[in-house]
Amino acid sequence: MTNNKRHGDAASQLEAKGVGETFDLDDTVLRAQGHEVQLERSFSWMGALGLAFSIVNSWLTYASCFGVAYSYGGGLVAIFSPILSALVQWVMLMGVAELSSAFPSSGGQYHFTYIVAPDGYKAFSAYLVGTINVIAWWVNTASGTIYTAISAFGICEFLVAGFVGTQWQVYLCYLLVIILTLLPIAIIPQQRIENMTKTAMLLSIIGFVLVVIVCLVMGKGTYHPSALVEYRSTSGWGPGVGWLLGIGNGEYAFAAAGACVHIAEEIPSPARRIPLVINLTIILGVLTLVPWIIAMTSVIQDMDAVQSAFLPSLELFYQATGSKAAAASLQTYLTILYYTCVPSQWITSSRMTWAFSRDNGLPFSDYWSEIDSKRNIPVRATLLSAAFCVIYGLLYIASTQAFNSIINTAVLMLNITYTVPQALLAIRGRDMLPPRYFDLGKYGYSVHIFSVLWLILSGVLFCFPTTNPPTLANMNYNAAVILGIFVVVLVCWVERRKKFCGPAIDWDLLNMAQTVAH
Template identity: 60%
Template sequence: MNEAGNSIDQDDALLQAQGHAAELERSFSWVGAVGLAFSITNSWITYATSFGIPLSLGGGIAALVSLILAAVFQWIVLIGLAEFCSALPSSGGQYHYTYIVAPTKTRNFAAYIVGLLNIVAWWVNAASGTIYVAISAFGIAELWYPNMEGAHWQIYLCYLLVIVLTLIPIFTVPHKYIDYLTKGAMYLSVIGLALVSIVLLIMSRGNYHPENIVSSTASSGWSPGPAWLMAIGTGQYAFFGTGACTHIAEEMPQPSRKLPRVINMTMLIGVVTSVIWILVILAVTQDMGAVQAASLPNIEVMYQATRSKSVATFLQSYMTLLYYTCIPSQWITCSRITWAFARDNGLPLSDYWKHVSTTFNIPVRTTLLSAGFCAIYGLVYIASTEAFNSIINTTILMLNITFVVPQGIVLTRGRHHLPKRPFKLGKLGYAVNAFSVIWVTIGGIFLCFPATNPTSLESMNYNSIVIVGVMVIILALWLERRNKFRGPEIDWVFINANNRED
């Protein structure tokens, strides 16, 4: 047997030692895994959807520096997660790690809460990406027809169309070629950054405004302290999706070694691309007040810089295509998390949801379940955009909570509860784990602050209410599943014998 075959056999044996049989084809290369993580995170275009908030909180300097600080803070959290990926690679991700390192008496409860919180966060994150494709398309139309305002039901119908269109690659591209799909999405994004930056810089030459980069004009009404912490929290939206790669651990060879590299490379690409983008955007902005007031700040900047509706339309259309390419990778992530949780009997009708299609070699049922949730959740947008956006805004907090729960457990119980692993933080691990827990706690508080002060019903932040509501639902499901949910049976001897420390 060749070396690749031996590696896959060893990976499958390590997975079996964690209580699960290998059911998915290991078809992702590490570059393809970076493509999946980055096509979801897509830091520069993700920040394009939200940079208006840091602008209003502290001007151009806040939009730039808070992005960099958010990247540093989120990277530290993800480095802590990467160590768990290296020790215990599994599509279950955070709930799997939590179950293994938590005390015996509480591990079922802790893992169940983390697992469902992770699923809900990724489902809602998929909905946020999908709705922005629809909103971006309507934004282009409104550029040409200023008096036009898309009705909520029209945007929802477009949202449903996007769901269908983004599912097509999942069911038409053979699983062994999905690796090329995620690579292609990453390359399109990098090309897009170069294209948008060059066009904006060329067409606005002679009208650069570098002073925007250091401007501190705010319009939120918050004092600098809370405003900056809120801006940093918003900046995390550009990076937190990097953790998606943990959920294809069973679909790539040597995940113990490669997943930490994937996380770090995705973060590096994300930081470089997003910083380049925000520097260009700030330099070519002609009217900062108009950008801060715009419903779609990104298209407003492009129109100001190019002074051409046609060019701005072309650039925004390309970015809309990039938003579209984010979604198939999100369906992959959502389906793998949900499938893994059903495999451990965490969902009602788990025997049905844990099925892997022999035709497509993927968990089709959980893919459709994830899409179905997003379709139903989208109805909230028709009733209230504030409610829809509030739930979306909680994804940063919910996912970061799942990232730090296992880190908090080993911080209090001792890091010796982790098995041998190629990516080992050593003594630095305590500092990483402690910082992750502290930052997510502090940052989470400020993620619940409203964007403006004083606030109103329209600008109120309902994140805290949403989190409580989600937790109530999860606890209700726990009462029904507490005697049925089961975590993996771990062969510690095999894991420690076969995991190598670099």
């Protein structure tokens, strides 16, 4: 049977099912997954790319953690490990892109998990993935917010002799950033919100070019090209472990590229455009991060000072330019960029929270799943995400180490949510997927198996301390954090097990709609 014949038969069957002659395919696909349309499709593919890239912002994100990469193996590891990080994260996200093409929904990974899991395990496995995903996005949003505050205080310490910001002062600044980053969500009409995400992406690309040019021009005559290929470990780990830890560290710059999955119900033709946006986000991330870290490594004068600095990027700028004013100006621009990342994170975390509440995944779900009639966005879910960040930020006052441990764990939690539905699909068979625009075909099983194996390996690596031998000061608490999160999820499941409900799939309608669409 030809594609045109299948398309015609499916369209006729859709009309016979009462969908109507003027049905909207995107809405029909969503309805086939048990949900009614509640959000406007106000994001273009470029707006979605702006949202995903403004969150990932690979070069900017790496600027907040590249000092650790130097300790694992100098410039050699710092430059080449993020390339490998992008590759492994891209493979994992290809499985997510295919699932989002088959089952486009703002619920994302927990939604996929519920559909592909065996009948007796659907609810629990989907609830587990959904809760972990909600927490991961809340914590990711908190990390973007706190680093905006830390960057601001770092500039003050750099310029004002004797000034040292206390942890409670950083927390107060963190609260101010939360308020300021929520303002665009409240003020900008939803129909124009994508202009904000596209502007954030444009500002990031301009910043990347600006930082590279200024540092290279002002650092003329002081280049150290040998640093690009010099292996220099100060972490105490050998080359093998150092490289693996460097790859794990680099994943922080790419893991959130799946953010666009959670605005699937706000993009026209999401089955086509979400895979496109995920791929473009990774590509843009590599094209900005790699040149940036090459340029920065070549102008470093004192690597030990960069590694030990309160703000490694600021110390690097100072070494490159030799000017406090220039260094502070560049870091100020970076602080503005950190600020522009956070509104996109609020959008993603609120959509994930709203979608999970829609399936009764949270206490008082009826309240959190309401869509504001005037703004046409999940305002209550946004405020719930903000409330979590306010409370969670108190941990920074008590212990920066504990706060940072949970932030590092967020990357691992995102990868868990990416991998669980792929593992289930590999076990149950890929033939259960409906027709879809983005199809991994013969590479599907390889992608799923690789994702599982890498999750196991990286899960172990994320629990390694940054230096060897470990001390109380640099000990990694990720294993304890992950265990604690799983305990919390299991306790919550006791209360939710009879209330949580996943999507009710109409397979006939979904298959017909996807056939017509693709």
